[in-house]
Amino acid sequence: MNAPHAITASPNPLRPADTPIARVRGLHKSYLLGEVKVPALRGVDVDIPRGCFTVIAGPSGSGKSTLLHLLGCIDRPDSGRVEIDGVSPQTLADDQLSEFRARRIGFVFQSFNLLPVLSAVENVEYAMRLVAHDPAQRRQRARELLGEVGLGGMEDRRPNQLSGGQRQRVAIARALANRPDLVLADEPTANLDGHTGAEIIALMRRIQRQTGASFIFSSHDAGLIRAADVCIRVADGQVVGQTAGQTTPRPSQEVQHEPA
Ligand SMILES: Nc1ncnc2c1ncn2[C@@H]1O[C@H](COP(=O)(O)OP(=O)(O)OP(=O)(O)O)[C@@H](O)[C@H]1O
Numbered sequence: 001m002n003a004p005h006a007i008t009a010s011p012n013p014l015r016p017a018d019t020p021i022a023r024v025r026g027l028h029k030s031y032l033l034g035e036v037k038v039p040a041l042r043g044v045d046v047d048i049p050r051g052c053f054t055v056i057a058g059p060s061g062s063g064k065s066t067l068l069h070l071l072g073c074i075d076r077p078d079s080g081r082v083e084i085d086g087v088s089p090q091t092l093a094d095d096q097l098s099e100f101r102a103r104r105i106g107f108v109f110q111s112f113n114l115l116p117v118l119s120a121v122e123n124v125e126y127a128m129r130l131v132a133h134d135p136a137q138r139r140q141r142a143r144e145l146l147g148e149v150g151l152g153g154m155e156d157r158r159p160n161q162l163s164g165g166q167r168q169r170v171a172i173a174r175a176l177a178n179r180p181d182l183v184l185a186d187e188p189t190a191n192l193d194g195h196t197g198a199e200i201i202a203l204m205r206r207i208q209r210q211t212g213a214s215f216i217f218s219s220h221d222a223g224l225i226r227a228a229d230v231c232i233r234v235a236d237g238q239v240v241g242q243t244a245g246q247t248t249p250r251p252s253q254e255v256q257h258e259p260a
């Protein structure tokens with residue numbers, strides 16, 4: 001099986017390892033709830049290091065999902081800047097933004113978000129439709145990726161014929177399909193039992209090391225926070241701390257926040 005090649009990385013060779021994968025400055029975002037404006041992010045400044053397994057941790061309602069959605073260019077800020085690998089998505093036209101997102105960013109959601117009418121292999125292939133034009137190549141890569149995440153033999157099952165952990169594995173394969181240099185995951189273990197969640201964390205940790213891609217998660221999960229290289233703490237719509245994770249005790253990595 002040539003599966004080990006399925007998840008090789010494409011880290012941007014033009015960017016030195018010490019430039020952040022994501023740079024966020026003065027980010028504000030609020031939602032309208034009827035007539036009421038609910039602030040979700042209130043001036044976020046953060047640099048997220050390249051090639052790391054980074055967790056965004058904080059209490060419920062602190063703004064983790066909002067920040068991930070802005071990093072993933074799924075939503076637009078009210079004000080402030082996001083730069084992904086030196087590119088400001090705000091400056092891209094809609095079709096350029098779709099292509100940028102498809103090629104450069106993989107997203108894993110808490111509730112998997114698979115298309116229910118498609119099989120596992122078709123879900124992974126679907127993610128490649130904007131990027132890889134040869135259907136046979138798409139099929140082959142999707143099968144290899146599913147093998148890599150431990151789903152060999154289950155390619156033809158629909159999401160409702162898979163367990164929660166297996167669905168999340170399909171979602172991870174889908175997120176990796178276009179060899180993104182940034183993988184975002186919003187509480188990827190929250191809908192899974194502890195054992196299955198731990199397996200998913202181990203799988204993502206292995207893939208991150210293998211690919212060298214930058215992974216950013218939001219999580220309350222102590223296991224995921226312990227597995228992280230870098231932990232960014234948010235509270236009440238602001239970043240309140242950034243430290244090296246507990247598994248890599250490198251206290252020198254304590255990062256001071258530079259002003260906006
Ligand atoms: N679509 C929305 N409409 C109105 N308010 C929203 C919306 N989405 C989020 N909010 C509010 O924005 C704030 C930040 O929400 P967000 O979902 O980013 O938090 P979170 O840290 O991801 O929380 P959790 O851990 O519960 O997922 C909260 O006060 C939330 O109520």
Ligand SMILES: [Mg+2]
Nearest residue numbers: 064065066218
């Ligand atoms: Mg959330």
